[in-house]
Amino acid sequence: MKNLHKITIIGVGLIGGSFALGLKKLGLIDEIVGYGHNADNLQLAVDLNVIDSFSTDIKTAVENSDLIMLSVPLGVMQTVLRDMQPFLKADAIITDAGSAKMSVVEAVQAVFGELPSTFVPGHPIAGKEQSGVAAACEDLFKAHRVILTPTVNTDAAALQTVQSLWQALGANVQTMTPAYHDEVLAATSHLPHLLAFALVDLLNEHDELGNVFQYTAGGFRDFTRIASSDATMWRDIALYNSDAISKWLKHYQNAIGHLIELVDAKDGPALHHLFSEAKAARDEHIVKK
Amino acid sequence: MKNLHKITIIGVGLIGGSFALGLKKLGLIDEIVGYGHNADNLQLAVDLNVIDSFSTDIKTAVENSDLIMLSVPLGVMQTVLRDMQPFLKADAIITDAGSAKMSVVEAVQAVFGELPSTFVPGHPIAGKEQSGVAAACEDLFKAHRVILTPTVNTDAAALQTVQSLWQALGANVQTMTPAYHDEVLAATSHLPHLLAFALVDLLNEHDELGNVFQYTAGGFRDFTRIASSDATMWRDIALYNSDAISKWLKHYQNAIGHLIELVDAKDGPALHHLFSEAKAARDEHIVKK
Numbered sequence: 364m365k366n367l368h369k370i371t372i373i374g375v376g377l378i379g380g381s382f383a384l385g386l387k388k389l390g391l392i393d394e395i396v397g398y399g400h401n402a403d404n405l406q407l408a409v410d411l412n413v414i415d416s417f418s419t420d421i422k423t424a425v426e427n428s429d430l431i432m433l434s435v436p437l438g439v440m441q442t443v444l445r446d447m448q449p450f451l452k453a454d455a456i457i458t459d460a461g462s463a464k465m466s467v468v469e470a471v472q473a474v475f476g477e478l479p480s481t482f483v484p485g486h487p488i489a490g491k492e493q494s495g496v497a498a499a500c501e502d503l504f505k506a507h508r509v510i511l512t513p514t515v516n517t518d519a520a521a522l523q524t525v526q527s528l529w530q531a532l533g534a535n536v537q538t539m540t541p542a543y544h545d546e547v548l549a550a551t552s553h554l555p556h557l558l559a560f561a562l563v564d565l566l567n568e569h570d571e572l573g574n575v576f577q578y579t580a581g582g583f584r585d586f587t588r589i590a591s592s593d594a595t596m597w598r599d600i601a602l603y604n605s606d607a608i609s610k611w612l613k614h615y616q617n618a619i620g621h622l623i624e625l626v627d628a629k630d631g632p633a634l635h636h637l638f639s640e641a642k643a644a645r646d647e648h649i650v651k652k
Numbered sequence: 653m654k655n656l657h658k659i660t661i662i663g664v665g666l667i668g669g670s671f672a673l674g675l676k677k678l679g680l681i682d683e684i685v686g687y688g689h690n691a692d693n694l695q696l697a698v699d700l701n702v703i704d705s706f707s708t709d710i711k712t713a714v715e716n717s718d719l720i721m722l723s724v725p726l727g728v729m730q731t732v733l734r735d736m737q738p739f740l741k742a743d744a745i746i747t748d749a750g751s752a753k754m755s756v757v758e759a760v761q762a763v764f765g766e767l768p769s770t771f772v773p774g775h776p777i778a779g780k781e782q783s784g785v786a787a788a789c790e791d792l793f794k795a796h797r798v799i800l801t802p803t804v805n806t807d808a809a810a811l812q813t814v815q816s817l818w819q820a821l822g823a824n825v826q827t828m829t830p831a832y833h834d835e836v837l838a839a840t841s842h843l844p845h846l847l848a849f850a851l852v853d854l855l856n857e858h859d860e861l862g863n864v865f866q867y868t869a870g871g872f873r874d875f876t877r878i879a880s881s882d883a884t885m886w887r888d889i890a891l892y893n894s895d896a897i898s899k900w901l902k903h904y905q906n907a908i909g910h911l912i913e914l915v916d917a918k919d920g921p922a923l924h925h926l927f928s929e930a931k932a933a934r935d936e937h938i939v940k941k
Binding site: 595629638644646 | 777797799835840844848849851852855856857858861864866874877883884886894905907911912914915916920926929937938
């Protein structure tokens with residue numbers, strides 16, 4: 364792993380804060396600097412020993428930095444990249460924690476006019492209900508999956524460095540292309556989140572039955588848990604992975620159409636087949652996981 | 653509460669078994685008899701002290717019985733009603749635990765040619781992942797909701813007796829019409845179950861991405877938990893509450909269509925509004941519940 368003296372966390376919230384805190388505890392980095400607009404939040408991060416110091420000036424924050432971790436909302440990525448680009452060291456590694464990857468790759472391409480060899484897009488699949496640096500914890504990524512999505516230009520050393528950091532934090536690192544990442548996450552994460560939001564919204568807005576939430580049980584609570592996620596983050600994901608999400612929403616809409624046909628036809632054998640195949644797949648791939 | 657000397661459990665599985673076991677522990681009933689086709693299962697229920705005795709002969713099981721609890725799959729209700737009808741005491745209370753109520757009301761109407769005043773349809777909203785009498789437990793219904801759906805003919809005394817039994821088991825009993833029950837349950841329970849089955853089925857059958865289940869996290873696990881439910885039971889629910897379920901599937905299909913429009917239009921404000929309204933509704937009605 365490349366020697367890292369100074370790293371910069373752009374956006375010190377739950378994810379950026381937990382990344383910083385874990386590395387600080389390991390003592391692998393001489394100096395961890397936080398950057399953001401909110402000095403109170405950054406001071407809190409210092410007080411919590413999440414970062415060593417902070418700056419609200421981008422030049423001060425990133426100059427001489429060996430690695431930049433972008434842990435800001437997807438909608439802010441391009442602005443931050445543009446602000447920091449003039450002050451980066453030539454060989455600074457740029458990585459991120461965005462939930463969609465093609466949009467970050469495109470933002471880097473737009474700002475740098477190319478894809479730097481030191482750019483290593485990434486996505487830690489971890490989180491919790493709380494957000495903000497106060498919720499940061501050093502083992503947030505432990506035994507969790509982190510997906511790195513090197514571009515065609517990413518060099519092996521930069522990839523190895525970022526991978527080593529995540530592994531030092533206990534994560535299971537896996538690599539794939541940005542496009543495949545976005546498809547897979549659209550199907551397995553973005554789609555169910557949007558479906559949960561849509562169900563709660565449908566029942567909430569439906570006047571016909573009164574407050575039906577009072578009749579819900581544990582199944583509904585679990586099914587809709589992800590509808591308590593942060594609305595701003597999910598708006599950004601829906602906007603910045605819109606192609607893949609739209610495609611999977613349409614696949615799902617067709618699947619619901621098929622289900623309606625089976626229910627209307629009272630086709631017991633086909634319904635039983637669909638339910639038992641789904642149950643078997645979940646029991647095999649999810650329950651046993 | 654009416655004095656109950658003998659009650660009969662038709663179908664001694666998780667629900668019927670837990671109902672019997674709870675009442676036995678309370679010592680309220682002189683004799684609890686189980687009925688079914690599988691003598692081994694019924695003997696197991698006796699061995700587990702869930703019931704006092706059993707018979708695989710319907711006449712023996714129901715004659716002189718003060719209350720019949722039908723805890724069989726929806727698809728079997730009418731057959732069982734037809735088999736037992738000739739042997740019932742005139743004032744025997746008939747109740748059930750089916751997840752849909754209109755279909756049971758229609759089955760009783762078909763068999764009896766009327767809706768008896770002693771017929772009290774019911775639905776305990778409780779369960780667990782395991783099924784069968786071995787999973788029965790006396791506190792399955794404790795602090796859980798039981799919905800009773802008296803018909804226009806149900807007399808107050810019969811309703812009161814059934815309500816008292818459920819209350820003795822610790823349940824919160826609520827009454828509503830059979831039709832309203834079926835609408836509410838279609839929206840809050842049957843719809844999410846079918847949506848979860850459909851999502852797992854879609855990802856399972858989709859060859860394009862390979863095994864995507866390996867990339868799922870806790871959100872997906874929770875969202876799809878109800879897709880590990882029993883396929884036969886859910887086939888029956890889909891068949892026996894098909895009108896309400898079809899209607900809510902169509903509402904939901906329209907909601908997904910609306911979401912696709914917003915995603916395709918990259919309408920950030922509208923997406924944010926939808927997600928934040930849903931989050932607020934869930935946080936208020938479900939999280940705080």
